[in-house]
Amino acid sequence: MTEVQTILKKYPDTGRDNLIPILQDIQNNDGYLSKDSIIEVGKHLHMPTSKIFGVATFYNQFRFEPYGKYHIQVCRGTACHVLGSKTVLQELEKNLKIKAGQTSRDGLFSIEVVACIGACGLAPVITVNGEFHAKVTAQSIARLIEEYKALEELA
Amino acid sequence: MDITVNINNQELEANQGEMLLDVLNRNGIKVPTLCHIKDAFPTGACRMCVVEDLNSGRLVTACSFPVELNMKIQTHSPRVVESRKTIIELLLSNHPDDCLYCVRNKNCELQDLADEHHVRNRRIRGQKNKQHLDISSASIVRDPEKCILCGRCVYVCEQVMGVACIDFINRGNKSTVGTAFHQGLNTSSCINCGQCIMVCPTGALTEQNHFAEIQQALNDPAKKVVVQYAPSISVSMAEELGMESGKDINGILNAALRKVGFDAVFDSSFSADLTIMEESAELIDRIQNGGTLPMITSCCPGWVKYAEEFTPEFIPNLSSCKSPQQMMGAVIKSYFADIEKLKADEIYSVSIMPCTAKKFEAQREEMTQNGISDVDAVLTTRELTRFLKLYGVDMFRIQPESTDSPLGFRSTAGKLFGASGGVMEAAIRTAHYKITGKELTKFQVQAVRGFEGRKEANIQLGELELGVAVVSGLANARKLLDEIKNGRKDIHFIEVMACPGGCIGGGGQHIGTSEEELKARMGALYRIDENEPVKVSHKNPEIIELYNKFLGEPLGHKSHELLHTKYNERKVLV
Known part of the structure; x- marks a missing residue:
C-alpha cells in the first residue's frame, strides 16, 4: 500500500468535503502534492483531477513540487512590503531562475511566499530552512545564495 | 404563474422561485448575459445581467435571483446600464486587442456587447493577460489570454460531456481556465468534441486550422485533391451562409467545392452506407457467434477517445468499424486510386466535418495504411464557409451539381447519420434485411428519432428481438454504461454520439445555433429520408x-x- 493510500484509508467517507483535509495530510507527509497522489485522491473521491487541481491551486498552502534542500520563505507582509520585499522576491527569483512555488532543477532551492511571519522589526526578512535573515538586500541575497552553494560544493 | 412582479413599471406574471432572467426573457426584455447557459445552475460569474432591485436598492444578477412577491425591478435604469458598461470595460482592460486577427471577429459576444453598450474609448487600462497559447491538440486551440472566465466551457465539459478536462485554476487575478497540472490539451483527458468552442463567447477556444496545407495541395499540379463532406454538412450550413435554417444545399455544395478546385467531390453518406454494411454484419456476427455484446458504435471519435480513457472495460464492445470519414478515406486511397491509376500518396484527401474530433481522428495512427493517412486534412463547417469565401464562391449564384462517381451516391439511411439515432436507424434497416431477407414494411424507426439524450427501443428482426439504445451527450452515455456494468442485459446495440443531438449539433458547426435551428436541421434530414427513393444502405448501387x-x-x-x-x-x- 502506498503512503497516499494509507492516508486515504483514514477517510472512508468518499464525500467531496474530505478533499482539503486529505490534500493537507498528503502535503504534510510528502511535502507537496504529486501528480500520482492527486490521481489516487481522484479515484478515491470520484473526482476529476482537474477539479482537485483547481481546488488545490486556489489555496496558497498547497505545493506541486517537492521542497528544495534549502527552502526559502519570503515574507510579503505589510512591513516587509513597505521596506521592499517585492524587490527581494524578484531578486531571488532572478538569481535562482525559479518562481515562487517552484523548486530549482538541482533540487537545492525552493521559494515560498508567506504572509507576515511576525518579525516586522527585521523587515524585509526571509527564512532559509527556518533560519531568519534580517534586513536583506539584493546584495546580501546574492551573497547568501553563494554561501549555500559553496556549502554544497564542500559536501 | 402564481405571482406578479413589477418590472420596468409593468406588472408581469411569474412563478414563485423561478429566476428573474427567465421572466425577463419570456416577456421580451433583453438583458445581456455572458456566463449564462440555458438549464444550467446559474453562477452569476460575469454579472452582465445585473438589474436594479428597487426595494433593496441593490444591483442583483437576474440569472441567479429568484422572483418574489412585491418585487420591483428596473432592467435598464441609468445605474444598471452604467454598471454593465463598466463590466465590459473591465473585461476589455486585460483582453488582447487583436480582434482583426481573431477567428471570432464579428462573431464574438464580448465584441457585440461592447458595441451594444457603446464602448467607444479605452477608459480603463489594465495589465494584459500573459499566458501560454496551447496548440498541442490536433483539434482545439486554447488561448487563455482571450478567456473572460465565464465558465461555460467548464460547465459543458463536466456536465454535458462528463469529461471535466478543464476547470478554474488558481485564484483572484491569477485565475485561469486550464487542465490539471497545466498539461497541454493533447495529453489531457480532452476528447476533442469541441462543445467548449460552441459555448465560448470569445476566441479563447477555437479549432486547429489546416487552410495552408489544403491550399498547398490545391496548388500542387501533381496532387489529386479529393474532398468528402459529412451527412450533416449540407443541412447545417444555412446559418453560416445566412440562408433559412434547415435548407439542404447539397447540390450547391458540390458545385462550390468544384469551383474551389477539388478534383473529385464525394459524400461521406456513401461511406456511411458502407459503415452500415460492415457494422450490421458485425452485429449479426456478434449475436450469432457469441461475440461481446452490447455492441457500441464507433463512428464518433469523441466517444471513442472517451471510451479509451474513462471506460476502457467497454473497448471490446466498440464496433471495429472505422467511422464513415475514415472508411471513405481508406477507399479513396485504395479503390479510387486504382481506378484513377494513382499511388496513394498522389492523392490529397480532405474531409468536411461538423466536428473538431474528426481532426484528431484523421491523424490517429490506427487510421493509416503503410504510413499514409487515410484522410489528410479536416475542415469544420465553420472553416468551410471561410474557405469558400477565400475562393470567392458566391453560394447564392451557383447551379447545383451532383457528386462524383463511384463514391458519391448515397441512400437516405446514410444521410440520417447526421442526427442522433441515424446510425441506429440505418443499421436496423439493413440488419432486418440481412436477417429476414425482407425489407421493413415501415422504414422510419420513430423510437430512436428526436433530441432526447437517451432513447431506447425493442426492435423485432424476424425471430430476433433486438434491444437498442441511442445516447447523445456523453454524460448520458456514462449513465447507460453504468447501468450495463451493474448488470443490465436487455440491450444489444448502442449508438453513442458525443454531442447532444448528434452531428447536427457537433463542435464544428455554426456558433450560436439555437434549438429551433437544430430542430430544422434534424427535420431536413428526415425530409430527405421521406422524399428520396433509396432508403437502405444495401440498395445503394455504388456500394453494391x-x-x-x-x-x-x-x-x-x-x-x-x-x-x-x-x-x-x-x-x-x-
Whole structure:
C-alpha cells in the first residue's frame, strides 16, 4: 500500500468535503502534492483531477513540487512590503531562475511566499530552512545564495 | 404563474422561485448575459445581467435571483446600464486587442456587447493577460489570454460531456481556465468534441486550422485533391451562409467545392452506407457467434477517445468499424486510386466535418495504411464557409451539381447519420434485411428519432428481438454504461454520439445555433429520408458495385484490412 493510500484509508467517507483535509495530510507527509497522489485522491473521491487541481491551486498552502534542500520563505507582509520585499522576491527569483512555488532543477532551492511571519522589526526578512535573515538586500541575497552553494560544493 | 412582479413599471406574471432572467426573457426584455447557459445552475460569474432591485436598492444578477412577491425591478435604469458598461470595460482592460486577427471577429459576444453598450474609448487600462497559447491538440486551440472566465466551457465539459478536462485554476487575478497540472490539451483527458468552442463567447477556444496545407495541395499540379463532406454538412450550413435554417444545399455544395478546385467531390453518406454494411454484419456476427455484446458504435471519435480513457472495460464492445470519414478515406486511397491509376500518396484527401474530433481522428495512427493517412486534412463547417469565401464562391449564384462517381451516391439511411439515432436507424434497416431477407414494411424507426439524450427501443428482426439504445451527450452515455456494468442485459446495440443531438449539433458547426435551428436541421434530414427513393444502405448501387469489384463481402479480408481497426486503453489524467 502506498503512503497516499494509507492516508486515504483514514477517510472512508468518499464525500467531496474530505478533499482539503486529505490534500493537507498528503502535503504534510510528502511535502507537496504529486501528480500520482492527486490521481489516487481522484479515484478515491470520484473526482476529476482537474477539479482537485483547481481546488488545490486556489489555496496558497498547497505545493506541486517537492521542497528544495534549502527552502526559502519570503515574507510579503505589510512591513516587509513597505521596506521592499517585492524587490527581494524578484531578486531571488532572478538569481535562482525559479518562481515562487517552484523548486530549482538541482533540487537545492525552493521559494515560498508567506504572509507576515511576525518579525516586522527585521523587515524585509526571509527564512532559509527556518533560519531568519534580517534586513536583506539584493546584495546580501546574492551573497547568501553563494554561501549555500559553496556549502554544497564542500559536501 | 402564481405571482406578479413589477418590472420596468409593468406588472408581469411569474412563478414563485423561478429566476428573474427567465421572466425577463419570456416577456421580451433583453438583458445581456455572458456566463449564462440555458438549464444550467446559474453562477452569476460575469454579472452582465445585473438589474436594479428597487426595494433593496441593490444591483442583483437576474440569472441567479429568484422572483418574489412585491418585487420591483428596473432592467435598464441609468445605474444598471452604467454598471454593465463598466463590466465590459473591465473585461476589455486585460483582453488582447487583436480582434482583426481573431477567428471570432464579428462573431464574438464580448465584441457585440461592447458595441451594444457603446464602448467607444479605452477608459480603463489594465495589465494584459500573459499566458501560454496551447496548440498541442490536433483539434482545439486554447488561448487563455482571450478567456473572460465565464465558465461555460467548464460547465459543458463536466456536465454535458462528463469529461471535466478543464476547470478554474488558481485564484483572484491569477485565475485561469486550464487542465490539471497545466498539461497541454493533447495529453489531457480532452476528447476533442469541441462543445467548449460552441459555448465560448470569445476566441479563447477555437479549432486547429489546416487552410495552408489544403491550399498547398490545391496548388500542387501533381496532387489529386479529393474532398468528402459529412451527412450533416449540407443541412447545417444555412446559418453560416445566412440562408433559412434547415435548407439542404447539397447540390450547391458540390458545385462550390468544384469551383474551389477539388478534383473529385464525394459524400461521406456513401461511406456511411458502407459503415452500415460492415457494422450490421458485425452485429449479426456478434449475436450469432457469441461475440461481446452490447455492441457500441464507433463512428464518433469523441466517444471513442472517451471510451479509451474513462471506460476502457467497454473497448471490446466498440464496433471495429472505422467511422464513415475514415472508411471513405481508406477507399479513396485504395479503390479510387486504382481506378484513377494513382499511388496513394498522389492523392490529397480532405474531409468536411461538423466536428473538431474528426481532426484528431484523421491523424490517429490506427487510421493509416503503410504510413499514409487515410484522410489528410479536416475542415469544420465553420472553416468551410471561410474557405469558400477565400475562393470567392458566391453560394447564392451557383447551379447545383451532383457528386462524383463511384463514391458519391448515397441512400437516405446514410444521410440520417447526421442526427442522433441515424446510425441506429440505418443499421436496423439493413440488419432486418440481412436477417429476414425482407425489407421493413415501415422504414422510419420513430423510437430512436428526436433530441432526447437517451432513447431506447425493442426492435423485432424476424425471430430476433433486438434491444437498442441511442445516447447523445456523453454524460448520458456514462449513465447507460453504468447501468450495463451493474448488470443490465436487455440491450444489444448502442449508438453513442458525443454531442447532444448528434452531428447536427457537433463542435464544428455554426456558433450560436439555437434549438429551433437544430430542430430544422434534424427535420431536413428526415425530409430527405421521406422524399428520396433509396432508403437502405444495401440498395445503394455504388456500394453494391464497390463490393462486387473490390471489397468482396462485408467483414471479408479486404474490408478487414481497410475498414476495420481496434482501439486501446489510453492512460491520461482523468
